[in-house]
Amino acid sequence: MTLKLNPFHTPKPLRSRQSQPQMYQRVTILDLSSQRLSGSISPHTGNLSFIRKLLLQNNSFNDEIPPQIGQLRRLRILGLHNNSLIGKIPKNISGCLDLVILSLGNNRLIGEIPGDLGSLLKLRRLNLYANNLAGSVPSSIGNLSLLEILYLTQNNLGGSIPQVLGCLPNLHLIGIGFNSLSGTIPSSLLNLSSLILFDVAHNQIQGTLPAGIGLKLPDLEFFSVTENQLEGPIPPSISNYTKLDVLQIGSNKFFGKVPSLENLFKLSCFQIFGNQLGSGKPEDLSFLCSLTNSTNLEYVSIGKNKFAFYATKNQISGELPKEIRNIVNLEVLFMNLNHLSGVIPSNFANLQNLRILQVSHNNLRGIIPSFLGNLTKLIELHMGGNNFHGQIPSHLSNCQSLYLLDLSNNNLSGAIPQQLIDLSSSAIIMDLSCNHLTGVLPIKVGNLRNLNVLDISNNLLVGEIPSSLGYCIALTSLRMGGNFFHGSIPQSIISLGGIEELDLSRNNLSGQIPEFLAIFRSLKLLNLSYNKFEGMLPCEGVFKNATATSIVGNNELCGGLQEFHLPNYISKSFKSTKINIIIFFAFVIPGVLGMALHVAIIYLHWVKKNVNVPNSDFVHHSHWHISYETLLKATGGFSSTNLIGVGRFGSVYKGIVEDIGMVVAVKVLRLNRPSALNSFIVECEASKNMRHRNILKILTVCSYSDHRGPYLKALIYEYMKNGSLKCWLHPCTTSSHGNGLSKKLNFIQRINIAIDVASALNYLHHQCHVPIVHCDLKPSNILLDANMVAYVGDFGLAKFLNTINNQRSSTVKGTIGYIPPEYAMGCNASREGDVYSYGILLLEIFTGLSPTDHTFRDNLTLHNFVAEALPNRVLEITDIFFI
Incomplete structure (x- = not known):
């Protein structure tokens, strides 16, 4: 009997034995995956003696794995991954001799991997990734002759890789990266012809790669040894991996010449940064010509070597290689901070997929070619610090997605083209400084609604x-x-x-x-x-x-x-304008809550205005790229000590990116949660369409996948030192932001926060090219920086007004207490709905009471509570001290 339970279903009472014939039904499958369950796994599961599949993954189960599971002699599949289980792996799981799949990944398990698992001779998949397991990799795993997948990534495993793993004839995937393994890679492991994926990245593995490595693994698609201590030359035989998709050997000690890669037809990611490759001569880059056969190539990282692409900070001299034109799928080319000379080759016009071009701080000369305007996918163009002369080509206005333009520190002359100012749809950073530009700053500069940085200093510009x-x-x-x-x-x-x-x-x-x-x-x-x-x-x-x-x-x-x-x-x-405003609010508007109402009226006045100012489309692509490895290091392995908060679709961690010395907030999506992926997509799409001083900035995103599909998706924000407004109104004790704040917001701070949020809403509703409705305005989504400036964040439920159809929604979007009543009846998201939430937020700011406070029951709401207190008991219900 297969049993897939509904946790919300109440079963009917059983009939008595006298009224029902005796039946013997056996539960063989129990599937409770992705049901949002929590608590402990019942030890009574050990009584399901006929069960073959026990699937409890993608929930929030905590506590230890009950040892009674070891009694399930017929169990073939045990899925407990993506929970919060703690403790050790029960040794008696080895009693489940029929196990084919054992998946305990992404939990909080500790201790060593039981050596008794080597007795599970039918095991084909062993997934223990993303836990806190320590000790060594048991050599008894070498007994599992049917094993196809061994995934132990992201633990604290030490010791060496057991030689016996090379005796597993059916092994397709081995992932043991992000541990503390040492020693060398067993030669027998690199002779397994069945291997498709080999990942030992981020360990302390030493030694060399065998010269004949490319002759033994005909089906290899993924090979990563990044961040180890391997040395020696890159074996030329590696070019025999004709099925290879990802080749990552960066951050090691490899030296010598990079061999030809002409047979790697399917290569999409090539990473050799941070080694000692090359000798500083132009011929070092000859391997780039062999990459022209790799028509799927999307990512190339070769920086921090002795040659000079992500060829940043090398010693490349000579002209830009014309052969690059053949890499037609190239999206990112970094060759800044070198000694390149000559002009931009005309055949660079072939790079129609190029998104980022960095050639700044070289010795390039000539005019800036107008064909760059034909590279319409460009989002970043860095050409500063060269010897370019002549005028800025007006054709750059064709690059309507261009949001960063750096032409600084050249010898450019003439006027700033009017057409360049038409980049209003995207421009965020424009640096034309330190040239010889003349004329006036075009009046159309006001069209650059999303412009974040404008630098035209040290030119010859005139006028007002x-x-x-x-x-x-x-x-x-x-x-x-x-x-x-x-x-x-x-x-x-x-x-x-x-x-x-x-x-x-x-x-x-x-x-x-x-x-x-x-x-x-x-x-x-x-x-x-x-x-x-x-x-x-x-x-x-x-x-x-x-x-x-x-x-x-x-x-x-x-x-x-x-x-x-x-x-x-x-x-x-x-007397500053700010003081005048305070005096106005304090004396003209009767009572503190009257002041809150006045702020709301000001906002509603904005809402009723006919805002016809053109605001073009803002396509935001982050110019800061961050890897999964960097995120892992920045957050201490997503440690609970760095946990800032937990929301509907993910967890937020504080992180320090050491390379740039920046503190960030990292929101990691729980991809097992329903609608989490859609929330990620919506937030990214919203970020493309907005830019405002009171809206939380997404600095970049990180999307990490392996052969199974999406593994991690994260949004990286500016870190807000003062946390969320919720932790100031209702002191938090579980957040590293709040730390049980005992300080209270003063009168002026509350006014400023209310105005900041109103300003952000006015922008979203009327000044975005595509009007946006937030749909989840509440204190936990209002963040405060070091100066107590408020930022509206979390756009995972946002709606674009021009894409909302006329059909009523069957699900309520938002948070109880802040959702407008009409949403419960299936009405579409609207500006008015946000205004309702803002009104509740104002009442909460000035009373310090949450709309879901236990005080409000039996038809008493925060709104009614305030209304009944006006006008005589205003001071009794306020939560304000004055300065």
């Missing part, structure tokens, strides 16, 4: 600063120093509320320094030196920090901090 710059609301860095701009700073710059760096130095600007610069909370660096500014210097905001503000060379300024050494000037006390 265009007021249209105020439309570039995503700007965090604006550098215009070292030109001939004149006039005053336009009032429209007040819209750049997320600006962090503003450099207007060494121009001919005049007038008073605008007081609104003092209320920019995010502004960290301000350089107004060597202009003709006059009048009183503000004393608030960035002007409080003499090391972050430079105003030298403005002889008509006065006042300010003593550190600026300006003459005194008596005038009315400076």
